[in-house]
Amino acid sequence: MSQRIVLASGNAGKLREFNAMLADLGIEFVRQSEFGVQDADETGLTFVENALIKARNAAQHTGMPAMADDSGIVVDALGGAPGLYSARYAGEHGDDAANNAKLLQALQDVPDAQRTARFYCCIVYLRHAEDQLPIIAEASWEGRILHSLSGANGFGYDPLFYVPTHGCSSAELPPEEKNRISHRGQALRKLHELLEKAG
Amino acid sequence: MSQRIVLASGNAGKLREFNAMLADLGIEFVRQSEFGVQDADETGLTFVENALIKARNAAQHTGMPAMADDSGIVVDALGGAPGLYSARYAGEHGDDAANNAKLLQALQDVPDAQRTARFYCCIVYLRHAEDQLPIIAEASWEGRILHSLSGANGFGYDPLFYVPTHGCSSAELPPEEKNRISHRGQALRKLHELLEKAG
Numbered sequence: 301m302s303q304r305i306v307l308a309s310g311n312a313g314k315l316r317e318f319n320a321m322l323a324d325l326g327i328e329f330v331r332q333s334e335f336g337v338q339d340a341d342e343t344g345l346t347f348v349e350n351a352l353i354k355a356r357n358a359a360q361h362t363g364m365p366a367m368a369d370d371s372g373i374v375v376d377a378l379g380g381a382p383g384l385y386s387a388r389y390a391g392e393h394g395d396d397a398a399n400n401a402k403l404l405q406a407l408q409d410v411p412d413a414q415r416t417a418r419f420y421c422c423i424v425y426l427r428h429a430e431d432q433l434p435i436i437a438e439a440s441w442e443g444r445i446l447h448s449l450s451g452a453n454g455f456g457y458d459p460l461f462y463v464p465t466h467g468c469s470s471a472e473l474p475p476e477e478k479n480r481i482s483h484r485g486q487a488l489r490k491l492h493e494l495l496e497k498a499g
Numbered sequence: 500m501s502q503r504i505v506l507a508s509g510n511a512g513k514l515r516e517f518n519a520m521l522a523d524l525g526i527e528f529v530r531q532s533e534f535g536v537q538d539a540d541e542t543g544l545t546f547v548e549n550a551l552i553k554a555r556n557a558a559q560h561t562g563m564p565a566m567a568d569d570s571g572i573v574v575d576a577l578g579g580a581p582g583l584y585s586a587r588y589a590g591e592h593g594d595d596a597a598n599n600a601k602l603l604q605a606l607q608d609v610p611d612a613q614r615t616a617r618f619y620c621c622i623v624y625l626r627h628a629e630d631q632l633p634i635i636a637e638a639s640w641e642g643r644i645l646h647s648l649s650g651a652n653g654f655g656y657d658p659l660f661y662v663p664t665h666g667c668s669s670a671e672l673p674p675e676e677k678n679r680i681s682h683r684g685q686a687l688r689k690l691h692e693l694l695e696k697a698g
Contacts, residue, residue, distance in 0.1 A: 347632065
């Protein structure tokens, strides 16, 4: 495979991560914003449906193959919330700080043993907008929610996500290490395997 | 795990296959028709989206965990058709005979080497109707389309699907052997693994 694929995201960090992970397959990612594609409405009820909606929107508007991911943090003590709505947990106009504050508030009386959580990521690849057989790769990253923010790397819920294997928050991990072990890093490795198999 | 799961299908053969494959996990399947659940509209654009629509419909109407599969035959010379529309290839009221006749007609001038095809199956499991993290298992079964019907077992496109590993059509395979190697059999084995891992 040697081709350009639209990434249904405007995030420069994500673009770098996707390019770094899949460059050896001859794939070059281009962000959908470079084609003037607007974000799709994320109306799905599962991560995989949202990822498909985003990838299909990008493929439809560009006529190119498209890839999209959807991810979030799943907190056991909150019955899986914020989950699909992680980015909008504190409202459509909330930012990382507001989301983290809301999560801390929701868990304020919850002891450590019950603060288990995982980051989850689903990546889908559509060869074209009508592709009925998307390649789907998913992965989880287990941890627990801290009692206060810690660390300055990463974004989103990283300062609140304690990584037991490393004894620190995911915002305290060096970016390369985080990309290696994170939900998105793991999902990208699975996707790499599946793309190689698909030929 | 020890529980009853609604199967979003009215097919007795499918019920037997699901029960046989997952009984050792303590799962007992009940068909949605026993709860009076009507079939959902399959409005998805991919197999996985259709399977999710069907499982969610069953979970919503019963309040129970639900499983659904969506499957079809993907013919390379037809750009992947009939694919998602395999069951309705000859129209909403067409039967297996009409579908097979239409497929033979569509491929009448296509030589053997270009008659490659695969059966594909996607099975999803939703713990409840709002489950954002379905368990997804998928599998393909490679073969090619014969020039005429052969064999009396199975259903659907089985009499036209040549299985190179066995030198016969899938309708000539003994049912146990077909269940072992088929797209659905393989997907059920993957699902078994995933359910064991999920605990």
